[in-house]
Amino acid sequence: xxxxxxxxxxxxxxxxxxxxxxxxxxxxxxxxxxxxxxxxxxxxxxxxxxxxxxxxxxxxxxxxxxxxxxxxxxxxxxxxxxxxxxxxxxxxxxxxxxxxxxxxxxxxxxxxxxxxxxxxxxxxxxxxxxxxxxxxxxxxxxxxxxxxxxxxxxxxxxxxxxxxxxxxxxxxxxxxxxxxxxxxxxxxxxxxxxxxxxxxxxxxxxxxxxxxxxxxxxxxxxxxxxxxxxxxxxxxxxxxxxxxxxxxxxxxxxxxxxxxxxxxxxxxxxxxxxxxxxxxxxxxxxxxxxxxxxxxxxxxxxxxxxxxxxxxxxxxxxxxxxxxxxxxxxxxxxxxxxxxxxxxxxxxxxxx
Numbered sequence: 519x520x521x522x523x524x525x526x527x528x529x530x531x532x533x534x535x536x537x538x539x540x541x542x543x544x545x546x547x548x549x550x551x552x553x554x555x556x557x558x559x560x561x562x563x564x565x566x567x568x569x570x571x572x573x574x575x576x577x578x579x580x581x582x583x584x585x586x587x588x589x590x591x592x593x594x595x596x597x598x599x600x601x602x603x604x605x606x607x608x609x610x611x612x613x614x615x616x617x618x619x620x621x622x623x624x625x626x627x628x629x630x631x632x633x634x635x636x637x638x639x640x641x642x643x644x645x646x647x648x649x650x651x652x653x654x655x656x657x658x659x660x661x662x663x664x665x666x667x668x669x670x671x672x673x674x675x676x677x678x679x680x681x682x683x684x685x686x687x688x689x690x691x692x693x694x695x696x697x698x699x700x701x702x703x704x705x706x707x708x709x710x711x712x713x714x715x716x717x718x719x720x721x722x723x724x725x726x727x728x729x730x731x732x733x734x735x736x737x738x739x740x741x742x743x744x745x746x747x748x749x750x751x752x753x754x755x756x757x758x759x760x761x762x763x764x765x766x767x768x769x770x771x772x773x774x775x776x777x778x779x780x781x782x783x784x785x786x787x788x789x790x791x792x793x794x795x796x797x798x799x800x801x802x803x804x805x806x807x808x809x810x811x812x813x814x815x816x817x818x819x820x821x822x823x824x825x826x827x828x829x830x831x832x833x834x835x836x837x838x839x840x841x842x843x844x845x846x847x848x849x850x851x852x853x854x855x856x857x858x859x860x861x862x863x864x865x866x867x868x869x870x
Contacts, residue, residue: 527553527597528688528867530696532860533582534605536560536718536741536812540586541860542595543840545868552842552850555857556593558585577675583682590683598686601696601863602676606715606722609692610636610643610667611734613650618660628663636667643667650730664731666692688870694724694734696862697810702726703839709805712793712829715859716785716813718742723789725796725804732800735792739785741813744778751777767817775818782819786826793829807831814855836861 526546532539542554612635616627628647629640636643644667651662673690680687697715710727718741724734748759766774768782793804807829809820814833824831836858837850850857 526868527599528864528870529595529597529600529685530603530860530863530865530867531586531600531685532603532693532696532857532863533577534718537856538582538585538589539857539860540589540593540595541857541864542597543861543864543868550840550865550868552837552840552846553597554593554595555853555860556589556595557853557857558589577672577679579675579679580682583679586679586683586685598684599688599867600680600685601689601691601867602680602685602687603693603696603859603863604668604672604676604690605719606693606717606734606736607720608668608672609694611692611694612636612665613733614663614665616661616663624661628665631663632665632667635665638669642671643669644673650732668692688867691863691866693859694722694731696859696866697834698724698726698731698862699865700836700858700862701808701810701834710796710800710802711806711808712789712804713808713810713834714785714789714814716741716809716811716816718812721785721788721811723792725792727800727802733792733796735788737785737788739781739788741811744781744813744816747781748774748777763816765817768819768822769817782822783826786823789823790827805829808834810834810855810858812856815852834858840865 527542527544530541530543537560538558540556541552544551544553614631614635616624616631619627632645633640636645645665647663647665649661650664653660676690694715697713701713710725710732713724713726715722721737721739722734723737725732745756745760745763748763749756752759762774766772768775768778789807797803807823807827809831820831820833833855835851835854837854842850
């Protein structure tokens with residue numbers, strides 16, 4: 519039996535279209551502790567500073583690596599070991615069922631299925647998979663498989679960025695897996711939960727059952743989309759529209775709410791559809807909605823979704839499962855929805 523007297527530390531790095539977030543976590547046995555965190559905002563008005571190339575949303579490796587080096591120096595992170603998030607808009611998810619077969623046949627069968635589900639040649643992507651459900655039958659075990667694929671050019675850009683930033687990369691992981699890990703901790707939900715991550719560039723709607731990701735869908739509704747809608751309708755600057763969005767949100771007594779509601783109703787429709795599809799396929803009803811991402815804190819959003827969709831709705835509080843100084847309690851609750859991915863990545867890194 520071996521006993522380590524040293525804690526493990528790891529960085530979780532979440533590079534978004536509007537900001538870059540880094541969380542440092544340490545572990546000693548099963549205990550997790552927040553060591554440090556930092557965020558660099560990418561102001562939309564400064565065109566020279568971008569994390570991604572325009573509409574192609576390809577990582578700008580050189581610029582991001584320079585930002586990270588400055589951020590590391592200023593925040594004084596102690597670890598270089600890191601897990602880096604791959605954004606959901608660069609990642610392809612699908613699920614499918616395999617008939618009963620031997621263990622040796624599974625990899626070949628998955629590669630065969632992948633050719634039918636991934637819209638680009640397999641030679642241009644890296645893909646991974648995991649069995650998310652098994653069902654015994656007379657002739658063997660039928661399996662439900664979650665397949666994740668990432669274009670090679672996306673991986674190349676992230677690897678280049680990590681090299682330039684002098685990081686020790688312990689892994690690259692799709693955002694949604696880090697989010698699931700941070701949102702549920704060690705607990706298992708008694709019924710399926712719909713996890714809604716409203717990011718700056720897109721929204722990811724996922725169904726999680728017993729901490730396992732069952733399905734995940736990316737939709738175009740986003741934080742930047744809501745701000746741009748206000749900009750166009752009110753004929754004001756983007757910066758002023760962003761300020762109004764944060765100030766009034768879904769306040770029913772303000773015209774901002776009237777402008778935003780059609781888009782929010784579209785989000786509700788997508789959530790309901792995904793939950794209903796899951797119920798029809800799996801026979802399990804989604805009982806709860808968990809909101810994450812920077813836009814999760816939009817004034818009145820939680821209450822509106824709860825009333826509109828008729829499901830219990832909460833905002834994720836990922837830091838509740840780890841130790842931190844008590845004076846940070848309110849601050850971490852405030853930033854939790856937007857830091858959940860970075861935290862989830864760091865937590866994975868402490869297990870490696």
